[in-house]
Amino acid sequence: MAQLRIALAQVNPTVGDLDGNRRLVVAAAREAADAGAHLVVLPEMVVTGYPVEDLALRKSFVSASIKATRGLAADLAEAGLGELPTVVGYLSRREDQSAPGASPGQPAGAPQNAVAVLHQGRMAITSAKHHLPNYGVFDEFRNFVPGDTLPVVRVRGIDVALAVCEDLWQEGGPVTAARAARAGLLVSLNGSPYERHKDDVRLELCQRRAREIGAALAYVNMVGGQDDLVFEGDSLVVDAEGDLVARAPQFTDTLLVADLELPEAVDHPDDPDRFDGLRIVRRTLTAAPVAPYPPDENTVTPRPDPLSDTGEVYQALVTGLRDYVVKNGFRSVLVAISGGIDSALTATIAVDALGPDSVHGLLLPSEHSSEHSVSDAEDLAERQGFAARTAAIGPMVAAFERAAADTGAPLTGLAAENLQARVRGTLLMGLSNQEGHLVLATGNKSEAATGYSTLYGDSVGGFAPIKDCWKTLVWELARWRNDEAARQGRTPPIPENSITKPPSAELSPDQLDSDSLPDYAMLDAVLDAYIGTDKGEAELIFAGYEPALVRRVIRLVDRAEYKRRQSAPGTKISSRNLSRDRRVPITNRWTV
């Protein structure tokens, strides 16, 4: 056996910020060297940030990434870190453009989701992700061509195999090749987005793979928010028996250092140089094992503590908002606060992410606003210490009503309700443009799914922190946040009345959400099954949901899709469009 001190750098890169990301890597390598590490590993595509999406198809960006990674190897050497093998993910291209797979219909320029080991000022070995996920939030088959090698580097006498993210999740390929290559350690670089309970799934997967390969496994994940994804970190190491050896916290930049005892590599004439379609490429960086040393105790951050499941979601929302604002160069946000739970939770997340001085509230009462709307909103701002202004929308609404009536179309019913929301949206955007705040939209996922919102009205905003939270989760998060404050002996940030009062859009007299929607507990359950698991009407009824409720919810969702069609698309007459939406086609024409 041989000893190895490995450092997993759970860092937060920014897509496109090649210089900044390079500096992140150098700082992590220095910290790893200071901790006496023999190998430091950074996340998937740390040089470019992740996900780069269509930027992969831009030749000049691929070239810039390759150049930055070469430059990074030189940076490390110059900083005196050249002897520490540093594993980084970056964007590269397949050099052999005639290789199978680099055919017409595949991504232009054959870009690859690549990995390099930087050593002594050079890229000692490179490879690329083999399994390209193209489901859920991933579009990698669109943007990359697959790699076809398994790199194995010998570091301090230990054979270390490298794999990228999805390569670990799929059967076959790098995982089985790593076993065939008799690697002593499999290192996995990840940009693995946060999902609820994924940490449990991840640990089990790592344990299973380690046992399958018969080798220890070091899993490093990025942390932070990028666009609409959040990365949670949760880097970890398991030994060859699948036992957890070290684990990093979630949602925090960390260097996780672990002392491992691993089998010393022995060359064997029967070692295959191909396995399961992959070429096994070996490089020796340092052949001799390290001299024996007393290992440090490894850190295993416990789960679920310090975050409960709800707290974990809350922290993900804070992280996503913080990094969206910061990475896009904003300094402050503007939130319309109505006294309701959605805007209260949104503002609270913003204050937790950015501090009260960077959050600006705007009260926009109308003739239909209840008294408690204004007082609850003022209470919210006071509890959290952020500035709030008030602008009654009556005069603006009246001006539109007159103009519409003058054209012969006085606004009534839904048109009149939507008008109020749009006046609010327009004023928010005016102040945003004037003062430079990012507007936060306050809509939740139940509203979005059922279309219970106004296009260009309450849906206005550059970031919607709770758009992926069902309404029932919104309440749960608000309660959790208040309880957490109470536990710490602080003032609960959210007025109790905002949590307990019946939800209302307050766009017409005495309006309640329950006039238009089923009870949220039932609604959310059916929505989650219909949208989240793609179950159809018959399956939902078979699963025990009340038939009338199922039909009502499906009708609401399909009508909402129809409503989105009033605002979304345009004609595409070539494939050269600037951008495109992935929308669900009309679903209101068929029932099964």
Added chain:
Amino acid sequence: MAQLRIALAQVNPTVGDLDGNRRLVVAAAREAADAGAHLVVLPEMVVTGYPVEDLALRKSFVSASIKATRGLAADLAEAGLGELPTVVGYLSRREDQSAPGASPGQPAGAPQNAVAVLHQGRMAITSAKHHLPNYGVFDEFRNFVPGDTLPVVRVRGIDVALAVCEDLWQEGGPVTAARAARAGLLVSLNGSPYERHKDDVRLELCQRRAREIGAALAYVNMVGGQDDLVFEGDSLVVDAEGDLVARAPQFTDTLLVADLELPEAVDHPDDPDRFDGLRIVRRTLTAAPVAPYPPDENTVTPRPDPLSDTGEVYQALVTGLRDYVVKNGFRSVLVAISGGIDSALTATIAVDALGPDSVHGLLLPSEHSSEHSVSDAEDLAERQGFAARTAAIGPMVAAFERAAADTGAPLTGLAAENLQARVRGTLLMGLSNQEGHLVLATGNKSEAATGYSTLYGDSVGGFAPIKDCWKTLVWELARWRNDEAARQGRTPPIPENSITKPPSAELSPDQLDSDSLPDYAMLDAVLDAYIGTDKGEAELIFAGYEPALVRRVIRLVDRAEYKRRQSAPGTKISSRNLSRDRRVPITNRWTV
């Protein structure tokens, strides 16, 4: 040799409308039978409409499609059309879920882009698309698993091989297998979206493939608009030498009937049952050739006549708008007409698509509107006979300005300009909600690319007919449309002054587009290279564009992306989101 009369049904299905699409197929088969055809072919996924996108992942929809296709076979038999082999595309699933490819990470339920030959009330043979495009407007690797058979049906003594769309464009697979199977005819079912000049490319491809296979090739494409795609038809037949034998017009529902003379099938003991990874599956529907008959003369619709290249684009825009409105159940559209060229062209396309009674114009003058703005807009409405109303926006703008000033943030500069556009957007949406019109956004692609528009302002609308047209193409289309009218002795629909005057947003005194943007001819050239071909700064300068211009345009595009970020996304904390955008990440952090 044996004779065969083949009918290619160039029809316009609607995504999700299974019943309506079934009726379309029966009607086409009846027309084909009446014309004496021996085989009728419909487009790719005609039963479900195309593209179904994420609907493919909904098990109940896949089941509904399979049921509808079985039902269609019965419909045809009941209608006395059971003896006419009818080839249709539909959505199916791979039954063998343990087959390679149906693994984790692949589309749930293993949906397939399938094809069936309906005969004597049954699905006589089924297969699925082998090559799944996942670039440009296609996401098929995300939504389908590939097929692994080549079906060959013997019809009237002729072996007919079937392939779906991309199978024809890619090397290997079905094309080479069809040659190995010694097919006398290759039938290709397509949902091939319109692009400029694609008709030329398509013909050349069909000719090349026919020569490669040594067999005639019948290519059937759908027609009409679906969401943001337009299908042009252009169905055609080439013989084994690659000579064009029959061709349908573009943008029109048609049954193209062609009389062919094809080699009679002869069984051979050496015929392979696998080739290039595909299993060759044979079915005999009718073994005996038809009795000799005098063939009709085949129709070859000439190109480019009757449509010039510009006229072809114009027709694509009309088709896209018409079907978006009709398939979504709208009866009318609302357009803000400013007297400028963009809104004039948009309204003209709408009148050509829907007729003047379904088009409603709205003039929204401000204090910055020039006199000709109003008179040109009125002239436009008069020339085309659509109704136009006027609502001066001054009072509404003033109400917002007072409210903003009262909050301590009087609106100036861009914030004041954007306000005017948003007031217009809000009033348009009010009338849309009140009267049920679909609002058309009038923005062009040069504006979208450079961000020269207002979020929630002039970008408001459910459909943007010219969003994929550079400004220079907008002028070209307007001139073409006026010339075409003059050629036919009609009043040119667009006021000459709208075409010739210098473009202006009219949001501040004496404002011109040229204050903020380079000359459109130069701008569009650089935009097309930067966005359309993904060239970087160095490449553009190397290609001969002026360095200062290149840098200015790149800055504009990157800033526009930044601007879109103020309005677009939200946090994604699971992969279960309702929908997502494919956006370009921040590009303003790197330069190469």
